Amino acid sequence: MESKYAVRDCFLRTILPRRCSAAAARSFNLKPSQKQCWLVFAFSLAAYLFDNSVLAQTASGVDPSNHPVDQASRRRNASDRVEKLRINRAITSPALGPAPRPGALLEKRAHADRAAQTSRQKTDDFARYDNLREKGLWFNVPGPADTIDQDKGGVRSALAGVGIGYIGWTQNSFANNLLPNAARSTIANQLYMGQNPTFASANFMIVTYDLSQFGISDGQIVLGVEQQYSTWDRPGPDRVGLNTLAYYQTFFDRTVELKLGYLRNQNEFTGTLFGGITGSNMAALFQAGMSTNAAPTPAINLKYNFDPRLYNKVSIQRSISPDGPYVQITENPTGLNWSTPHAGILLVDEAGYKSKAAPGVPDTWLRAGVGFNSSRYASLTDTSRRREDGNNFHYISADRQFWQSDASGTPSRGIYGGFSMMGAPAELNRISRYYELRLYARGAFDSRPSDLIALVASNTSWSKFAVDAALAKGQLAHSDTTAIAGTYTAHLAPGIYAGVGLSYIHNPTSITHTHQTKHALNLLLSTLIFF
Template sequence: MIVTYDLSQFGIADGQIVVGAEQQYWTWDRPGPDRVGLNTLAYYQTFFDRTLELKLGYLRNQNEFTGTLFGGITGSNMSALFQAGMSTNAAPTPAINLKLNFDDRLYNKVSVQRSISPDGAYVHITENPTGLNWSTANAGILLVEEAGYKSKAASGVPDTWLRAGVGFNSSRYTNLADPKQQRESGNSFHYIAADRQLWQSDALGSPSRGIYSGFSVMGAPPDLNRISRYYELRLYAKGAFDNRPSDLIALVATNTAWSKVAMDAALAKGQLAHRETTAITGTYTAHLAPGIYASVGLSYIHNPTSITHTPQTEHALNLLVSTLVFF
């Protein structure tokens, strides 16, 4: 549950106070520990006719950078950035974000964020289930910078979004080549992403409807991160059918390249290990009513586990069902 209080009624331009709490419960151990706690606690305001945007508090930077949501619903896998410290919905951390809009298309966005635990989101949530603690063990400061070009769809003008970013983390990470040695700082990540509308099905009435394509590339040092590269190709359609103008169809192919350092360490122990994980996912998201969306999809994954596997876990076929409610 997230609640926003509008401060513009008091003369504060675009001023907002955002407070959110979440509860998550798992019937399976692996995805993460159960928690009840803070989701976000933020203050947002613009300056100089929206040239500058400020957001500070306990933030979820997974929603602030790279464009996790494409087509409004479906999103990219950001595990390559989470491992390098990016805060998540389940692990918000103190941060200050500033966005400079050079015009209505070009922008530059920076963040000074307390990193999540260098041992991962699972450890972070275990140590700080409420999300209220200022920090966790071995966590430092994460600096993130993103530059981008974003043009909204108009009649005869296709929707376009180009962005690239880097992050530098002072947290103390375990070296995957020798986990027993002293922890070291200096982790980082980088990414580029692009989305482009290829065809407008209703240019005059609703120019955002049509077919889109996009890609994402993310990377991090293989000695400190289990994911060294992440690649994604996506093809999606908004309002493909005239009688369903708000529905979304998406086909996404991903490839996760695992750290060679971690893979070599696993092989040295006699474990079965793989260099990469490949997945193809198709989803259909239906707009059922104002603020209510339902999604169904099918995902095939080759090597669904992280680096090591057994003969029984080389392939997976997952049925995906979700519901989103906004009010």
């Protein structure tokens, strides 16, 4: 009998392994009493070990450490120990006492069958939630198998029975500059993350309603809320508000995907976040109008799938404020307003090739996109000029799996490399270029098949017009910021992740700096909990 537990990519893009367990059929024959009794003992011991193994597998549920290769190894080791014990007993103990009653082993076998059936039922219960995950995103939201509550109390099952699914998570991060003379400041005057010990928390709840039960192909309604808090609010002030309100369905056998409503397109395009506390800096796209988790805006997204790998995705989105996410959230904290001052329409188009890992087939994702914004931006070449439209951005990203460490079991495990390049006009955007190289490993250790190790190097080029304006005022200014970060994200238990890392940053502030803020060595800590 065989049962499989699969949990797919999550919003951190941390890959959880597919767990396969198989119980080999056991048989025995009762021999005449003149046969050596050690044979009976060996079969009894084997049945006992098998029985307890099945119970342990059932109790562990979706424990990612129960990898199929590891299980096979444990079964071989257990078999070797039983064989060795059988030989030793044959040599040293020709008689071990009376054999157990014939019905005992049959009862244990029946008990093992019931345990395996329970395990299969649990797998089926988890699989039936797949259709209730939010659709249309570039990542797969974790299912109940990778949550701390799973289906305790039967609440998730009861809601799924009427077509309702949910996922919630809390993401908490901490950064602190470890270098001496870090130029600590008051919170109001803080210039970068980590200058003072900086804590940030973002909490989400997403609820979906399945419309396919009414004959709408893959139909789904999504409602999400978000709460965020930070000791340094420069990236965005504290808020409680809408995260998403969306309608989704497909056409022509999933060739066309439609999603509309209040969307956060950072989760629909580019695919740059991964590994918990490590990820690309999407500020280059946010400044040009792309909506975020904390700043959803009305949008219509349409994706055309030429085949299972090749696609093109377009969006007509109400731009966030041309003055940036901070102003957008300040002027529209709940996210329910249709627009904000000076905001226009953002058009985004992304073409890509995406192939998931399979035995002997490496994971590959290539994508490139452009955006055009009609919002009215303040000019950086001449601050006395009136606002002007015509802002735009472009990007290209690629990720490729170089080596599969467990191709036959969990092919997504292995070593990956990737890069990202983003650009926007220096006349209207403070960030004119962003470059990133990344190297990361999923499941590098057999004992930790769900962990992620990442090394990321990036360079941010600032608008030459903004730099020249700062120098003209007699300020210390820099033309770029360079950073390198190494992180380790551990999957501690179903639904629980923790990360630790170090990030060295040359010129951590935006454009202007002081002699004390030229360098930073940030300690990075994070937790991510799904429920």
